Amino acid sequence: MNLQPDTATLMTVADLLSQRLVIPAFQRPYDWRNEKGRGRAQVSDFVYDIEDARHKKQPLFLGMIVACQDASGALQIVDGQQRLTTLMLALGAAGKGGDVIDHAVFPVRSWIKIKDDDRIFFEKLVAGRQPDEPNTLSQRLLADAFAELKTRNLDAEQLLQCRLIVYLAPTIAGATSLFERINLRGKEVSQFDLVKNKLIEWAASCEGSQQEELVQRITQRYGDLYRLLDPESVSRDQEYDSDRLLRIHWILFDNHPFSSSDRVLEKIDERIRERLENNQVATYISEYLDDLVQVCGVWLKVEDPISNPEAHPDLRDALLDFVKVPSDAELQPLVIAALIRLKGDAVKVIRMAEITAFRTALADKRSNYARSRKWRMAKEFKQGVYVDDVGGKVDTADKLNHQMYWAFCPYWEASESDVMGAGTLSKEEREATIFPLNSLDSPSFYRSYARLIHYIFWNYGRYLPKSDKWAEQTKSDMNPLDHEAWFSDEPGQFGTWDIEHIYPVNSADKSTPTGRKYAASMAPYLHHLGNLTVLPVSENRSWKNANFDEKLPKLQGAVRVSFNALLSDSKYIGNRMASSGQHWGENNCRKRAADIKEYASLQWGTAAVKALGVGCYDERVGLELELDDDDDAEDK
Incomplete structure (x- = not known):
């Protein structure tokens, strides 16, 4: 069947077997789960739908697949790779591995060309040969899905008669744009992947070889990110929250204020549009991705310090204590900025962040207390442009801790304001303020x-x-x-x-x-x-x-x-x-x-913060807090 660009065609799986399909390198690894896995149970839902269709004696509709043709004429799958990969696993489990894996040609050809990291593992699995032990999360999930499908006695002919709509977009940009519109209307896809597709869509605005080079750059950098975020690489039970990474990075990367209700997808679209006239799209996207990979490597050390044994013991212990505080999240960007700028000297900043987070919780402040100021401080310190109120550069742990304390760290006890030179609190201030040490007597x-x-x-x-x-x-x-x-x-x-x-x-x-x-x-x-x-x-x-x-x-x-x-x-x-x-x-x-x-x-207490470089109140800091609507909003 000859598919035409910008058309949608209803096909059976048997029809689709005649097409050459490719999962582009920029796609995320396989991540569907069965009922024994963590998170959603998409494989189990897939099997349920197949069995339900068999009972009703009607073909199963698998939804729409979005694709575009590459230079060789193969169809690059932009939306639908998880379904099609699971379908290949199901055909292999039902005894039709020969229909999706062709061993008569060299190198081995599969119906859908799987990403290189998982290709050999996948082909052995579907062909009924014992693969090596999984060494990535995607390989473990492929093995789990195949084992689940093998137990279900699937009907191969029913699978071949399943139907789907294949929309062939005229360009990769058109395919990724449609993917975004589909997935912003209810289907659960991470911001992390939506941003990737948005970047590829914008790459199409570049001309000639620059477009191809930029797509390769996006593919390479997202490949680096997927490998970094693979929990199997650190023997971690829980997956990392890539959307959280995306938000924290944006706080540190972008020079504009960012609130809890903002979406990185929309913000990055705005910034790229601003650079269209000056032909700076490729440069901006490359800088964004390089910075995202750098921040990701540091964020992982903060998010999961127990899996970072190569870190200096003092730094690792400081991070381990910091992440134990239940209200550490709003200070995480500042800790990451300190690690990037100060390396091992960030220990004192991490310790100060732990004290601040704990005092804030005991002082009954919401975790988003002074959020905008925390994030602005983190951004400016990471970018090396943070200055104090008299124009002095804040570029050491002691200077940063001094600013952190006076900006948003609650007093440990009423007398601390006297000791630190802020002046005696008024009766009204004492009555209005909850001091952390007093909270321990509640x-x-x-x-x-x-x-x-x-x-x-x-x-x-x-x-x-x-x-x-x-x-x-x-x-x-x-x-x-x-x-x-x-x-x-x-x-x-x-x-x-x-x-x-x-x-x-x-x-x-x-x-x-x-x-x-x-x-x-x-x-x-x-x-x-x-x-x-x-x-x-x-x-x-x-x-x-x-x-x-x-x-x-x-x-x-x-x-x-x-x-x-x-x-x-x-x-x-x-x-x-x-x-x-x-x-x-x-x-x-x-x-x-x-x-x-x-x-x-x-x-x-007071002695602990003084040991971390915090000094008495002076002209370098202002006591007033910069509160805005975001600080007053509920956490999201």
Whole structure:
């Protein structure tokens, strides 16, 4: 069947087998999942549709394929490669591998030419030969999909009679433009891939050899990005969020303000249009992609520092601690900018970002607090144009930390404003401001700050065995507080531990008059930080809120961690209530919280920020914050 440009043709799969199809090098690798995989279950949905069509005794319609012809006459698949690749897998699983893989010619020819990285693996799979072990995510997904399809006893003739519409665009630009319009109307495709197709579409505006060179450049750089973002390359369980990368890079790359509601696809389209008249499209796209690849490499170290063993230990530890803070996201661009500009000296900036993120969370600020200023600071520092209020260049960790603190880091306590030379706070300011250290005394700490409890105890638990005060009482041969334990998805690791009330929520003490009196006295401290700990799920769930008398030996017999080892130490918690046995009381909560606060001030307090280069308020900074609509918006 001879297809004509700019026409849509209804075809069966059997008809389409006569065409030579190619998956262009700029396309993303195979990424469909089956029901055992992570994310969406497209392969399982595909099988369901096939079986449903068989029951209804009608051919299955596979939708529209968008393609354009290359110089050899082959059809380049711009939209539909995932469906067609799965269809080839299904034909191979149904015994029709010979229809899609031709071993009679050399080199081996497949009906659809798969991307080179996966071609040999795919051909062995469909031909019924054992491929090598998968070494990319796409190869693992191809193997998973094929294994799923093999179990379904598919009817090969039914597959060959499936129908689809093939639209043959006159140009690659026309094909990518149509792909974008289709996928902006409900179909789930990442911004990351839509931007790639937009760039290829704009490449068509270049003339002669420049057009071909630019398409090759886009293909090469996106190939670099796909390899960097492949979780298999770092043995990572979760995929990276490429759309998040795209947004963070745009914050650092583009000189215009960027808000949470903006789309990179639309912004990059605007910037390229501005360069049409000056014939700067190719230069701009090349610069954009080169910068995106650079930022991607650094972003991956921030996003997943546990998989970056070659990093300097101090830098890796700083990143590992930073990403543990639940509200670190808005400061991530600034950390990336520091890593690009300062390399190993970025350790101090990462540490300051961790303190800022933690203080911001404890001060009850939304994570988008001063967002625009954070992003502007990150952009200007990364581009090497950041200057302070008197025109001095901000180009060191100490100078950047000084600006960061005065721009958006909340005070640790009211007296910090005096110590740092900002002047004494007025009565109104004190009443209006929530100071982080005070938050640790909140009677509703559990309800307000549950997301921070693991982070606090992680740090506190690692500190106790090293402290002069508690080292002897907290030494242990068992230590579940290493970095792998935090990031591991394995059952029983620290990040999955239960938050436990030392004095239980539903105490059996309430069954007696004395117990009820005791419960009433503890009510204000139930959700207080001094009454909280964390425990392995398996050891906690079976206790069913036992009384403290019963719980204490279990706490100490559980996987031993330093903050639980101290729960019977009178030097740490004081004397327990003795009204009807040794109960955990208000005084115990207060004394325990006081010790945690003492540690917190060492870790996140005034002395900690001063050690990172923050100095007293001076003419280099302004106290007023630049708030805009984006800062007041909800996170998106």
